[in-house]
Amino acid sequence: MLSYFCVWMLNRSLLVANAGDCRAVLCRRGKAIEMSRDHKPSCNREKIRIEALGGYVDDGYLNGQLNVARAIGDWHMEGMKACGGLGPLTAEPEVMTMDLTDEDEFLIMGCDGIWDVFLSQNAVDFARRKLQEHNDPAACCKELVDEAIKRKSGDNLSVVVVCFNSRPPPVLTTPRPRVQRSISAEGLRELQSFLDSLAD
Ligand SMILES: *[C@@H]1O[C@H](CO)[C@@H](O)[C@H](O)[C@H]1NC(C)=O
Numbered sequence: 720m721l722s723y724f725c726v727w728m729l730n731r732s733l734l735v736a737n738a739g740d741c742r743a744v745l746c747r748r749g750k751a752i753e754m755s756r757d758h759k760p761s762c763n764r765e766k767i768r769i770e771a772l773g774g775y776v777d778d779g780y781l782n783g784q785l786n787v788a789r790a791i792g793d794w795h796m797e798g799m800k801a802c803g804g805l806g807p808l809t810a811e812p813e814v815m816t817m818d819l820t821d822e823d824e825f826l827i828m829g830c831d832g833i834w835d836v837f838l839s840q841n842a843v844d845f846a847r848r849k850l851q852e853h854n855d856p857a858a859c860c861k862e863l864v865d866e867a868i869k870r871k872s873g874d875n876l877s878v879v880v881v882c883f884n885s886r887p888p889p890v891l892t893t894p895r896p897r898v899q900r901s902i903s904a905e906g907l908r909e910l911q912s913f914l915d916s917l918a919d
Contacts, residue, residue, distance in 0.1 A: 721791045724755060724812065726828065726881075731819040733826070736812035738789035740831040744839045748822040749891050751843040754815050757834065758789040765789075774798065774807025781807060789813075825850065825882045829863070832874030836867050846880060847888045854887040856880040 722739020737755035
């Protein structure tokens, strides 16, 4: 079983094609944007696709055997890939595209072991902090892996970080919460009648 994804960058366009439970996450000014969806058999869309192609999901496993819904390989497994590749286990990727902006800082591409112990935003926060310290994507990958081991992840921990700028992610000054000013309908009526009385 092999999950895969491909990432293309054409000028300022980012394209991610994913099949399986790897995940690509973009950091846009500190905010995590998921550029792929994990293809777990139990997620609704995959379950519908699987059942339409004659498969079933048992306790999160495709045909009771595999914990991914899309992958390359596994031709040896009974009932996974019918003739013409139209079995419940497909190798067809889902594709997402994004126009990169000046606020896009880096992309994290990680295997399931990373995402078992990091939420996307958590990984982005972690990587961002490290890149601000040393601005070294290779060191950042190692730190993500070490942290995942510390968090007792048992799965594949391959991870790649690609930075879009030569400078480290900027320190964000947290925007002050905006003061909400509102007026009740009753207050508005009172104000209106007050203004009307001035006009008289
Ligand atoms: C972990 O994932 C990477 C990337 O998909 C792959 O090249 C490698 O073979 C995997 N390792 C294991 C032990 O499965």
